[in-house]
Amino acid sequence: MRFFAFALTLILFNTTARGADIFVDNVRGDDRNRGSSAEFSTGENGPISSITKALRIAHKGDRIILSNTGVPYRESITLQGGNNSGWATTPFTIVGNGAILDGRAPVPVDGWKHVRGDVYCFAPTYKTYQQLYLDERPAKRVTIEDTSQLDTLQPLEWCLTDGMILFRTEKDRGPGSYRLSFSARRTGITLYEVRNVKILDLTVQGFQLDGINVHSNCYDIELAGITSRGNGRSGVSVGGASRATLVRSLLGDNGVAQLRGEGFSKTLVVDSTLLENTAPATFRQDAKITIDGQEVSDAPAAAQALRLRPRPDAPASPLRR
Structure with a gap:
């Protein structure tokens, strides 16, 4: 009976758990603040200034909410381990609000x-x-x-x-x-050994390697409303045994491939645009990439058939603001 009571407690906790909101403003925020409020009048509870600090103080299931100040966030950030993970019902989330993460x-x-x-x-x-x-x-x-x-x-x-x-x-x-x-910075966002993570409505540009690198042992990762452009290697790279979904996103102007997969990773692409303006839409090394229900193969004809058609509301260039 004690075992069942304990198990029920865990189930109820995971079902009802709600993370905290951490607010970030790179213009008026202060990393000495707690980030528990978006209002500057709240003193030490006001927004912090860097995503790096927000990730350092975050706990499982939290949301990091960025202010779109019109000034790019010039950071290279890493999500790693339990404190930067979430639950199935309460994912760890970065809400970009259209902000730009810039590596130049x-x-x-x-x-x-x-x-x-x-x-x-x-x-x-x-x-x-x-x-x-x-x-x-x-x-x-x-x-x-x-x-x-x-x-x-x-x-x-x-x-x-x-x-x-x-x-x-x-x-x-x-x-x-x-x-x-x-x-000048290597990778925009690196994910390592995290699960149940969402990154929403964010532009990542100008990094030497990848805009977003879902590196290894990452599961239930959703990248939605992402624009990843003008990075040296790829817009998004998924590796190891990771599982990621790319939804309503735009990748273009990247150096080697727009979307890259390696190892035993699996990437699902839904209602997104991969522009082949500077490099192939996809590159994969043993990995599985599925675009709108069709698996990318090595055959040139099949790869040609899997080119994504731009959405009617998609910009003509990924660098259009």
């Missing part, structure tokens, strides 16, 4: 070195899977084998060679006269 930093003017002619080079922190942005959009990237082919670069085009970003300016202009930024 401006290219220092004195970081550019002249190569020859109108071509300049810059050494980023991370040497692979880079992105170069020009005026808030990814600049046009081309592929060259080595520096002997630099003459094939056209004005405002760039390439990544030997770990260096090479950019060709317009005639009689230096690189310092442009608004150029590069991928």
Whole structure:
């Protein structure tokens, strides 16, 4: 009888448990606050300023609610373990409210070195899977084998060679006269050993590797209303034995693939758009990816048939604001 009473208590607790709300505002918040209120007049109970702090103080089943201040959140965050997990009835949730998580930093003017002619080079922190942005959009990237082919670069085009970003300016202009930024942070959101997690209505852009990486041993993960764009490798990557669902989302302008799967992972894509403007819609290595009920195969014809049609309300470009 004691065992059954204990089991019933656990069932009732998991059914009725409700997490707390943690409010984040990267303009007016303060990480010394508790984050229990969105109002600034509440003093120490007011919003905190970083998602990182919110994840550190969060408990199972909590909701982290971001204010869309118009200023990007410039962080790289990780969800890991029980405190960043939820229950089936009460998932751990990040509510983006349309905010942007951005991994870029401006290219220092004195970081550019002249190569020859109108071509300049810059050494980023991370040497692979880079992105170069020009005026808030990814600049046009081309592929060259080595520096002997630099003459094939056209004005405002760039390439990544030997770990260096090479950019060709317009005639009689230096690189310092442009608004150029590069991928300074590695991954936007990493999930590791979590379950029952939702990430909603968030844009993730400009990271060196992946916008969102569902790394390993993650189950019941839902990414809904996500725009993941202009990242060095992929918009979303799902690996290990993880299980994730991508719903009503938009991936585009990523470097190697829009959606990436590896290991024994399974990814379900529903009512989403994967733009093949800069890289294939999907890349998978042993993983299973299912798009609107059809499993992606290795056959080119099948892959072609599985290209997603843009929704009527989807923007023409993932970088349109």
